Amino acid sequence: MNELDWPRWPNEVAAGYRRDGLWTGETFGEVLRARAREHPDRVALAAKEGAVTYGALDRRADRLCAALAGLGLRRGDRVLVQLPNIVELGEVLFALLRLGAVPVLALPPLRSSELVQLGEISEASAYFVAARAGGFDYRKLAREVRDRVPSLKHVIVVGDAEELVPLRELDAEPVDLPGPDAQDLAVLQLSGGTTAVPKLIPRTHADYLYCARVCRAASGFDSSSVYLAALPAVHNFPLISPGVLGALDAGARAVLAPLPSPDVVFPLIESEKVTHTSVVPPLALIWLNAAASGSVPGHDLSSLRVLQVGGAKCSAEVARRIRPTLGCTLQQAFGMAEGLINFTRLDDPDEAIVWTQGRPISPADEIRVVDDEDRDVPDGEPGHLLARGPYTIRGYYRAAAHNARAFTADGFYRTGDVVSRRADGNLVVEGRAKDQINRGGEKIAPEEVENHLLAHPSVFDASVVSMPDEYLGERACAYVVPHGEPPAPRELLGFLRGRGLAAYKIPDRVEFVSELPQTGVGKISKKDLRDRASARAAGVQEVDSDTVKL
Numbered sequence: 414m415n416e417l418d419w420p421r422w423p424n425e426v427a428a429g430y431r432r433d434g435l436w437t438g439e440t441f442g443e444v445l446r447a448r449a450r451e452h453p454d455r456v457a458l459a460a461k462e463g464a465v466t467y468g469a470l471d472r473r474a475d476r477l478c479a480a481l482a483g484l485g486l487r488r489g490d491r492v493l494v495q496l497p498n499i500v501e502l503g504e505v506l507f508a509l510l511r512l513g514a515v516p517v518l519a520l521p522p523l524r525s526s527e528l529v530q531l532g533e534i535s536e537a538s539a540y541f542v543a544a545r546a547g548g549f550d551y552r553k554l555a556r557e558v559r560d561r562v563p564s565l566k567h568v569i570v571v572g573d574a575e576e577l578v579p580l581r582e583l584d585a586e587p588v589d590l591p592g593p594d595a596q597d598l599a600v601l602q603l604s605g606g607t608t609a610v611p612k613l614i615p616r617t618h619a620d621y622l623y624c625a626r627v628c629r630a631a632s633g634f635d636s637s638s639v640y641l642a643a644l645p646a647v648h649n650f651p652l653i654s655p656g657v658l659g660a661l662d663a664g665a666r667a668v669l670a671p672l673p674s675p676d677v678v679f680p681l682i683e684s685e686k687v688t689h690t691s692v693v694p695p696l697a698l699i700w701l702n703a704a705a706s707g708s709v710p711g712h713d714l715s716s717l718r719v720l721q722v723g724g725a726k727c728s729a730e731v732a733r734r735i736r737p738t739l740g741c742t743l744q745q746a747f748g749m750a751e752g753l754i755n756f757t758r759l760d761d762p763d764e765a766i767v768w769t770q771g772r773p774i775s776p777a778d779e780i781r782v783v784d785d786e787d788r789d790v791p792d793g794e795p796g797h798l799l800a801r802g803p804y805t806i807r808g809y810y811r812a813a814a815h816n817a818r819a820f821t822a823d824g825f826y827r828t829g830d831v832v833s834r835r836a837d838g839n840l841v842v843e844g845r846a847k848d849q850i851n852r853g854g855e856k857i858a859p860e861e862v863e864n865h866l867l868a869h870p871s872v873f874d875a876s877v878v879s880m881p882d883e884y885l886g887e888r889a890c891a892y893v894v895p896h897g898e899p900p901a902p903r904e905l906l907g908f909l910r911g912r913g914l915a916a917y918k919i920p921d922r923v924e925f926v927s928e929l930p931q932t933g934v935g936k937i938s939k940k941d942l943r944d945r946a947s948a949r950a951a952g953v954q955e956v957d958s959d960t961v962k963l
Contacts, residue, residue: 419598419615420808420816423824427596435777435803436619438595441658442511444622445471448664457661458503459685460669465500467664470507477508480583482590484539484567488513491535491601493528493558493565495519497546498646498669501571501580503657505541510600510618513593514539517601517613518647521546525557530611532562534811535601540565541580544572552577595619601810602649602750613810614750624754624804625659627774631756632719632744634689636664639716641681641690643673644935649750650723651691673935675703679712691721691746693935698731698874701738717741719759723748725936726842726860730867732767745770747842751826752805753778755840769839770832778802781825782834795833795843795858799825831858848878848939853885857918859939865912866891871900876929876937877920880946890946891920892929899925922949 421427430436445467448457453468465473486492492509494516496502509516517535519528531537540558542551552575555568569578593599595618604612616624632655634640640660642651646669652658660667668685670678673696681687692700697720703709720735723746735743747770748754755771773780782796783789790796801807801824808816819827831843843849843858850857859877866875873896879887893899900908902923909919930941 419806419810420820421596422807426824430619430623430777430803433777435623435775436595437622438619439622440510440593440595440597440618441599441622442474442507442592444662445474445507445511448661452664455664456666458500458657458667458669460498460500461671462499465503467661470503473504474507474511475587476584477504477580478511478590479585479588481508481512481514481539482588483585484578484583486512486514486539486567488591488593489597490514490539491517491537493517493519493532493535493537493540494647495521495523495528495540495542495551496571496647497521497543498642498671499543499571500669501543502646502669503661503667505580511592512590513597515598515601518603518652520603520645520647525554525561527611528554528558529561531603531613532558532565534611534613536564537562538564539567539569541569542571544570544574593618595622604750604809612812612815614806615808615810616750616804616806620752620804621653621658622662623775624752625653625655625662627804628653628655628754628756629659629663631758631774632689632721633759634659634663634665634719638663638688639666639668639686641668641670641678641685641687643670643678643690643692643696650721650746650748654691654721654723654746654748654754655689656691675700675709679703679709679714682717683713686716688716689719689721690717691723693724694722694727694731695874695929695931695937696935697722697727697735701731701734702873704738705734714739714741719744721746721756726770726844728860728864728867729767730864742766747771747830747840749828751828752802753780753800753826753828754804757839761839765837765839768841769835770842772838772840773802775802775804778805779825780834780840782832787821792834792836795831797846798828798830798832798840800828801825845939850877850879850887850889852887852889852917852921857889859889862889862891862909862914862918862920865909865914866893866905868912869900869905869908871896871898872905874929874937876939876942878939878942878946880922880943880950882921882950888921889918890922890924890942890949892924892926892942892945894927894929895925922946924949 449467449471457467559565599618602614644651657667721744745757757766757771781799832840862877874894880890882888930938
């Protein structure tokens with residue numbers, strides 16, 4: 414792999430991380446081998462189709478690694494992996510990690526436009542899919558991607574492969590192969606940004622393994638814990654925070670849920686005695702309402718100790734409900750696939766758990782909160798969050814022009830988040846820089862307004878975005894999913910005023926909708942809502958909403 418493909422940590426910085434024991438020199442393949450020797454008969458992965466022990470997972474990774482080498486895959490090759498939450502996902506990941514090939518982790522909802530770009534940027538040589546998942550035929554998609562990506566030679570299918578390569582037939586006697594170094598790429602994650610061209614995030618064995626371990630420590634996760642991947646496990650949050658890979662590093666059990674809905678997840682929590690899981694805020698709200706209403710009756714959730722909520726800011730109104738309703742501790746998680754992760758701690762006071770998004774998980778994390786001129790701002794004042802450290806990247810993969818904008822000269826990553834830092838070190842997320850609404854010079858943080866909206870008993874969910882305006886530049890548009898019968902719009906806005914919200918923050922338009930658009934991992938898609946609001950402002954009619962202009 415070309416040394417210019419992705420910026421490394423400076424040599425003296427990397428040496429310091431190794432000297433301080435943050436980067437241990439282990440690879441994920443070596444970690445699996447060690448855990449398999451320690452407890453070969455312990456269940457490593459459990460899913461709908463069955464379970465696999467550490468010993469069996471280690472053997473399967475060896476044999477699949479040898480078979481992939483027989484196909485011509487080599488250390489450093491990039492491989493698209495678009496698999497759902499199935500046991501084979503773990504087998505494929507560890508075979509590639511042991512070979513030194515680099516999984517390019519693609520969420521199941523991605524389609525040909527995104528996948529062709531990912532394949533072209535990474536020059537992927539192989540592509541793993543399930544035959545069908547969620548009612549969708551991935552073989553058809555894979556053929557289209559293969560035909561448009563010149564480097565793509567092999568499509569490997571879990572299930573009925575038709576004329577493609579069946580995963581079940583890839584089996585060979587293990588052979589000695591030159592494995593990866595801890596400083597080599599482990600995976601390429603996909604950035605959650607909104608740029609037209611996907612950005613690939615290079616994570617090494619050394620930094621990714623360190624990330625899993627400090628996440629484990631901060632979430633009280635050990636070998637006796639059970640992690641449930643309710644979200645797509647290829648995503649950074651359920652994969653490494655501590656996620657599936659953190660669970661396997663600990664010698665614990667990881668459970669892969671095929672769907673995140675309460676009727677699927679609640680029985681798994683009971684039967685597998687799940688202790689930790691992670692969700693995005695809209696999913697947390699669905700679980701809370703299901704548990705409170707008894708719509709999924711008869712399931713014992715008492716094993717659940719920690720519910721991590723991240724991917725977007727968890728509103729205080731939702732946060733307050735988690736312990737009384739689910740009986741577990743909320744751990745707010747605020748981070749990014751590029752690196753920096755912040756957790757509230759399990760022993761934090763309730764006030765910090767409800768109102769903040771936590772603090773960095775590693776003492777080696779470095780953060781700055783700065784103004785538009787990169788000058789540090791005092792605690793309590795909002796500013797742009799910059800980060801660097803032992804698991805925060807120094808640049809995207811094959812993206813030199815973007816790296817010049819996204820990183821400072823001294824290696825801090827410009828996260829794009831606007832935060833304020835409290836005296837206790839905890840961060841409060843104020844929003845994304847691009848999400849801030851500038852209403853005639855008055856700045857509105859959407860999360861603040863959303864939090865007030867969610868306090869209304871007839872509001873199930875809400876999202877506030879900007880919409881263009883010829884006089885003020887931008888106005889605020891609130892998309893509201895009602896809980897039952899929608900409230901009268903003027904009563905809703907009167908409710909906001911009654912909570913002391915400044916007049917300029919009161920939404921200029923309210924739209925009642927049946928649901929909010931989501932990204933592939935269940936985050937609310939602000940981009941889609943901004944596009945919808947722009948269409949409204951331009952006079953283009955929508956069909957899935959009741960609109961009130963105020």
